[in-house]
Amino acid sequence: MTVREELIDFIQHCGLQGLGEITGETALITSGLLDSLALFNLVTWVEERIGVPLDLTTLDLTAQWGTVDELAQFVETRAGTGAPATPR
């Protein structure tokens, strides 16, 4: 399973069905449909994948997690590096 497929599977099984049919282009952050708790679950999922806590001071969610594909790329870039996102 690719990260993208895992992510889509996660979204479909954790109460984020408000997004409708999920594809790589599905808007995540900009959809405005994810409440804080849903986002929190998403962040927890990402942290499990990359293996380190996400330093929120370095995140620009609207730019980096705009769509399913962008988030999948974010995870792939950081997974296995063991390093937090680059500080601003």
Add this chain to the structure above:
Amino acid sequence: MAHRGYEIVKYSPELKPQIIQLQTHLWSRDLDVNCAYFRWKYEENPYCPEPLVHLALHDGQVVGMRGMCGARWQVGAPPETFLAPYADDLVVAPEHRDRGLFTRIMRASLDELAGRGLDYVFNLSAGRVTSIGSLSMGWKSAGGMRPVGRRSRRVLMQQRLSKLWARPRRGPFARLDRADGQVWKYGRTTVSLSTNARPEAMEHLIARLRLDGRFRHVRDTAYFTWRFRNPFREYRFLYAGDDPLVGYMVLQCQRRGGGGEPARVNVVDWQATEPSIRETLLDVALKGAFAELVIWTATLDAETCDLLRRRSFAPVDEADAARGVPGVLIRPVRDDALRTEWSIGGRRLLDLANWDVTMLYSMHG
């Protein structure tokens, strides 16, 4: 899929009882204390006496809230002041979550602030969930607050044992309070303890300190008079000198039912004309033998951080701290400013080096 049946409205007094009830999910289960907190924070606020509160209604019932607490900040030397409300008290009733209400309430709040001509909104006390939700709406963080604490295993153990034995727990200030009326002398400096703020004397001291132009909350008599009336918190004041003051330290703990760590005492403000007086205030505070004494260090100078290390302070709340929580969250009020440089008075808001943040400025204090 948009969820229908919700209406976003501005606060009106007839909705207050429902707000107080809704906030049992966030503030406390005590409706009287919730009511007192709302009154203090939104109706008696010295910078915005008209509550800046937006609500989500469903079938006429309040199911969500976002508050904007009035706050006046300063930057530069000599300082220019500006209003930047403090976003807080986000709550959505459990059965109405995951329906985009956070976004809709926040949108309405931002639109109102824009209509009032305000430029930025801050939040210094968001937990992980709210921080993530905020980042999704274009907020950014200038940095985490890096809390450090000094823990006493002996006192923590005593408190846990007294809980097991169902003995009434003494408040964290019990030991310090036994010294009420005592004056500690360190060389030429005298330090006294009080349960009362001295707003005018504290403002006078702040006015005499050499400021470096960083962002900080305005600390004047009106602010100090209001700030320590938070019904969820209890404060003690250590004063160095008398008239005029040469330093003060404000210690805080939660009242029962006020959330947070019950045994924890926070240093929420700590000011002095000289480093030696700061050190003296800390040493007197340590006589309180608190189970845990915590302070934010992210914007303290190196000398003060070194002093804390020498007094055995070490990082606490590390899981949150690793994620930059709590931090200084910032957002321009208008969306068209999101992709511009965020600055006031020529200073970048997203550079933590431009901030001087004490816990007092946040609702943790």
